Every structure is written in structure tokens, then in C-alpha cells.
Amino acid sequence: MGFLKLEHIHHSYFSNTQAKEVLRNINLEIREGEFVSFIGPSGCGKTTLLSIIAGLFPSTDGNVYIDGEEISAQNKSLIGYMLQQDYLFPWKTIEENVTIGLKIMERSNKTHKVTANALLREVGLPHVGSNFPRELSGGMRQRVALARTLAVNPKILLLDEPFSALDYQSKLKLEDLVVETLKAYQKTAILVTHDIGEAIAMSERVFLFSANPGSLHRVFEIPETLRKLSPFDVRQHPAYSDVFQTIWKELESLG
Amino acid sequence: MDNTLFKQYQQMLKKEKRFVRLYQLIILLVFFGGWELLSRFGWIDRLIFSSPTYVWQTFIEKVSDGSITLHVGVTLMETVIGFIAGTLLGTLIASVLWWSPLLSKVLDPYLVILNAMPKVALGPILIVALGPGYFSIIAMGALISIIITTIVVYTAFKGVDPNYSKVLQTFGATRWQIFREVILPASFPTIISTLKVNVGLSWVGVIVGEFLVSSKGLGYLIIYGFQVFNFNLVLMSLLIIAFFATIMYQVVELIEKAIIKK
Numbered sequence: 365m366g367f368l369k370l371e372h373i374h375h376s377y378f379s380n381t382q383a384k385e386v387l388r389n390i391n392l393e394i395r396e397g398e399f400v401s402f403i404g405p406s407g408c409g410k411t412t413l414l415s416i417i418a419g420l421f422p423s424t425d426g427n428v429y430i431d432g433e434e435i436s437a438q439n440k441s442l443i444g445y446m447l448q449q450d451y452l453f454p455w456k457t458i459e460e461n462v463t464i465g466l467k468i469m470e471r472s473n474k475t476h477k478v479t480a481n482a483l484l485r486e487v488g489l490p491h492v493g494s495n496f497p498r499e500l501s502g503g504m505r506q507r508v509a510l511a512r513t514l515a516v517n518p519k520i521l522l523l524d525e526p527f528s529a530l531d532y533q534s535k536l537k538l539e540d541l542v543v544e545t546l547k548a549y550q551k552t553a554i555l556v557t558h559d560i561g562e563a564i565a566m567s568e569r570v571f572l573f574s575a576n577p578g579s580l581h582r583v584f585e586i587p588e589t590l591r592k593l594s595p596f597d598v599r600q601h602p603a604y605s606d607v608f609q610t611i612w613k614e615l616e617s618l619g
Numbered sequence: 620m621d622n623t624l625f626k627q628y629q630q631m632l633k634k635e636k637r638f639v640r641l642y643q644l645i646i647l648l649v650f651f652g653g654w655e656l657l658s659r660f661g662w663i664d665r666l667i668f669s670s671p672t673y674v675w676q677t678f679i680e681k682v683s684d685g686s687i688t689l690h691v692g693v694t695l696m697e698t699v700i701g702f703i704a705g706t707l708l709g710t711l712i713a714s715v716l717w718w719s720p721l722l723s724k725v726l727d728p729y730l731v732i733l734n735a736m737p738k739v740a741l742g743p744i745l746i747v748a749l750g751p752g753y754f755s756i757i758a759m760g761a762l763i764s765i766i767i768t769t770i771v772v773y774t775a776f777k778g779v780d781p782n783y784s785k786v787l788q789t790f791g792a793t794r795w796q797i798f799r800e801v802i803l804p805a806s807f808p809t810i811i812s813t814l815k816v817n818v819g820l821s822w823v824g825v826i827v828g829e830f831l832v833s834s835k836g837l838g839y840l841i842i843y844g845f846q847v848f849n850f851n852l853v854l855m856s857l858l859i860i861a862f863f864a865t866i867m868y869q870v871v872e873l874i875e876k877a878i879i880k881k
Contacts, residue, residue: 418789445789451782455804464800465790516790 366393367552368520372588373426374586385577386412401570405618409578410556418443425534427532430519444518446526450505452497459493459578465516486545503534518559521553539566539595560611565595574618584611669851670769675834677851694825695834695863697753701760702821706713706814734770738858739827748830756828763824764817776807777803818867
């Protein structure tokens with residue numbers, strides 16, 4: 365039984381001139397604690413699928429189950445969502461940014477400061493609590509965004525290309541940090557990315573989607589030897605380029 | 620080396636600032652000096668354009684008989700209240716429109732009409748409806764800035780990056796929480812800049828209101844001076860208005876600095 369289960373997900377967007385089918389018959393299951401990636405050409409509906417899992421809007425058809433519970437606009441499960449950019453609120457301090465989720469859910473105020481400090485230490489930024497986002501670099505801000513996402517103790521993390529706006533060095537460091545942190549907290553996570561290397565380096569399984577309409581094309585199991593390594597080490601491993609080639613060819617064949 | 624260059628740079632900045640101040644002062648002196656000379660030598664009609672000395676004499680007169688404090692006080696009170704009411708109500712209406720997209724679609728053409736209409740034209744109706752007193756003048760001062768505040772602030776609300784709201788939605792935030800935590804604080808800079816516009820607009824509303832009601836205030840002094848052909852009085856009132864409008868603007872700028880800094 366999967367922790368996250370998608371059943372016959374269909375989705376169409378309506379505009380006043382046409383209805384566009386973006387997702388067709390998506391079925392998949394993800395185990396608890398698993399890290400998977402969604403890759404595919406632009407327009408394959410990856411972000412739409414993520415939003416549906418998050419319960420931001422309902423799919424036109426089909427069901428989403430998280431931990432056995434059906435997800436709908438009324439019954440949102442606790443999910444953590446990381447976006448392409450950090451979207452930290454510039455008028456709030458780092459500490460306030462990290463605890464905003466707890467504030468929204470009206471958990472008791474006393475524990476906020478403790479949680480914020482612990483999480484900031486976890487992401488390697490122990491002394492920035494009273495700073496404002498503009499005083500931090502892009503990589504640091506995305507780490508704060510990770511802390512904010514983890515603060516509410518979500519059941520599942522949805523990462524929508526969270527490294528795409530970063531420079532290469534920060535990106536590699538952050539990949540390691542995210543995998544390490546999620547492993548420590550035993551979180552289930554879905555990463556949406558354009559970067560095949562990133563998908564291989566971070567995940568246990570890679571879901572390849574094809575576009576127009578978006579549907580699940582193939583699932584790749586990442587070899588056991590690579591899974592145990594940190595993303596940075598995966599990229600150095602001899603087996604890495606074989607996996608890369610396989611996925612690359614499959615992606616190319618989609619046109 | 621760097622230190623001396625930095626000092627030179629600082630001195631250059633200081634010098635430039637002094638230069639700017641000097642020329643600002645020169646313009647001021649030339650304006651009032653030229654005005655005085657032109658009217659003294661009879662190149663402009665003293666009856667209409669008065670002269671700085673006459674304006675000053677009128678001012679002293681009005682200060683010594685105490686009437687000026689009354690007029691300035693009344694106008695200032697009306698303007699400040701009208702300004703605050705206009706800005707608050709405009710922001711409130713903008714919030715309601717943001718809250719209900721359907722309502723904003725329905726009201727859209729009416730906002731356009733109300734914005735295009737000259738609000739001071741409503742003056743006579745206001746005076747009849749609310750009575751010829753402070754209340755109708757304050758209403759004028761507020762009315763003139765409400766609609767434009769509504770439109771500008773509502774546009775700012777809609778312009779907030781939806782991804783900020785998305786972040787909160789993933790935490791299950793209600794619409795009110797999104798408004799309080801994201802939409803309003805993100806729009807503060809815009810609200811402050813409408814404050815600056817509203818300072819000027821409220822003065823227009825209040826002065827026109829006083830023209831119509833004609834019992835107290837600087838607008839009344841202008842109309843009175845016009846009727847008895849005492850242009851010393853008219854120009855004095857104008858200068859006082861300019862002075863206080865500038866002060867109000869500076870206060871708004873101070874508030875802006877305090878908020879933006881935060």
C-alpha cells in the first residue's frame with residue numbers, strides 16, 4: 365500500500381476559447397520515506413500534478429490518497445511545498461518566516477522560537493534568525509525556505525524545481541542538505557525538475573512524463589549502489605553516466 | 620590611499636549638497652525679491668498681485684487680532700481628517716473588492732465613472748445633504764481621494780506575486796490570513812505613495828468646500844478677499860496653504876521612511 369497514491373488523475377484547463385487537457389490517466393504510488401523525481405519536457409503538467417497533490421485545486425477527475433486519506437480542497441493533508449524561488453516574505457525576519465506556517469495553523473506561540481532555532485541550525489544557518497531575507501544569499505534563502513517547509517512537520521514534501529534559480533555550487537550543496545535532512549526526518553518527497561542529473565543524484569525512483577497531454581511514460585529505478593550515496597557523490601560514481609544515458613535517450617525519444 | 624579617496628568623495632558630496640541648497644535659496648530670494656520690486660515699481664498691478672511686504676503686513680495684522688489661528692486651525696483639522704478618512708475608506712473599499720472578485724467585476728465600470736467625474740461638482744449636494752459645516756467640508760476632502768485610493772490600492776493588491784499567497788495556501792491559510800500576512804504588508808509601499816497624492820487632493824477638496832460654505836478657514840479667507848477685492852488676503856492665504864501642505868507632505872515622507880526601514 366503506497367503512502368501517496370494517485371488514481372486515474374485527469375486534468376483539463378478551461379479558457380474561454382478552448383479546453384486543454386494537461387494530464388491524462390495518471391496512476392502511481394509512492395512509499396513512505398521515499399524520494400522520487402518527476403521529469404519530463406515542458407508542458408507535461410508536472411507542476412499541475414504537484415498542485416493537485418497539494419490540494420491547491422481539485423483535479424477534473426481521479427483521486428489522491430495520502431496515508432490512506434483522500435485529498436480534496438476541504439480535506440488538505442499536511443504538505444510542504446517548496447517553489448522555484450524562496451518566496452520568503454521580505455518584511456518578516458528569518459525567524460518569523462520560518463514559523464509562518466505554525467502561525468497560520470495557530471499552534472501555541474511559545475514553541476515557535478525553539479522550533480525556528482532548531483530548524484535553522486539543522487539547515488546550517490544558526491545565527492540568522494533576526495536578520496531579514498535581503499541580507500542573505502540566494503542559497504541561504506532557499507535553505508530558510510526548506511526550514512519553513514519542515515517547520516509544520518508535513519507528511520509529504522513537494523519540491524518544485526527548488527534549485528533552478530541557484531548558482532551551480534549552491535545548488536550542489538543544497539541538494540546534499542535536502543537529501544540529508546529529509547532522510548533524517550524520514551520524509552516522503554517528490555522533486556520536480558528539468559535536470560536529469562539532479563533527479564538521478566537525489567531520488568530513488570524517477571518518473572518520466574510525456575507531454576500533450578501529460579501522462580506517465582516510464583519509471584526508472586535508480587540502482588541500489590547510487591541510492592546510498594549523497595547527491596554529490598552520485599555524480600562522481602561510474603554507474604551515474606549509464607543511468608543518465610538511459611534516461612536521456614528515453615527523454616529524447618519523446619521529442 | 621582608499622581613505623583619502625573616500626574623504627574626497629565625501630567632500631564632493633557635501634559640496635554638491637551645498638551647491639543645490641544655495642541655488643534653491645537663490646530661487647526663493649529672486650522670486651520674493653522680484654515680486655517686491657516689480658510691484659514697487661508698478662510693473663505689475665499692486666491691487667491684484669499685492670507684494671511681499673503687504674502680504675506680510677496683512678499676516679501680522681491677522682496674527683495680532685488672533686483670527687488667523689482660527690482659520691488655519693479649522694482648515695488644517697478638516698484637511699487632516701479628510702485625508703485620513705479618504706485614505707482609510709479607499710483602502711477599505713479596495714480590500715472588499717479584493718475579497719470578492721465577483722463584486723469587483725460588477726463594480727468596475729462604476730469605479731471608472733466615479734473616478735472620471737470631478738468630485739468637487741458634488742459639493743453643492745453635499746452641503747445641502749450634510750449641512751453647511753465642518754462635516755460637509757471634511758466629506759469633500761475625503762471624497763476627492765477615496766476613489767483614486769481604491770483603484771490604486773486595489774491594483775496593488777492584485778499585483779502581489781501569487782506565489783507568496785501560494786506559500787500560505789500550502790499551510791492551509793484562510794483568505795483573511797492571506798490578506799493580513801501577505802497582501803496588505805506587500806502593498807504598504809503603494810498605500811504610502813497614495814498617501815502622498817492624497818495630501819494634495821485633500822487640500823483641493825477642503826479649500827473648494829470652504830469656497831462653497833464660506834464661514835471659516837483659509838478657503839473662506841480667499842473667497843472673502845476676492846469679494847472685497849483684498850488680494851493681500853488672498854495671497855497670504857495661498858502662502859499659508861503652501862506652507863502647511865508642504866509640512867503635511869514631509870510628515871508623510873517621515874512615516875514612509877519609518878515603515879520602509881522596518
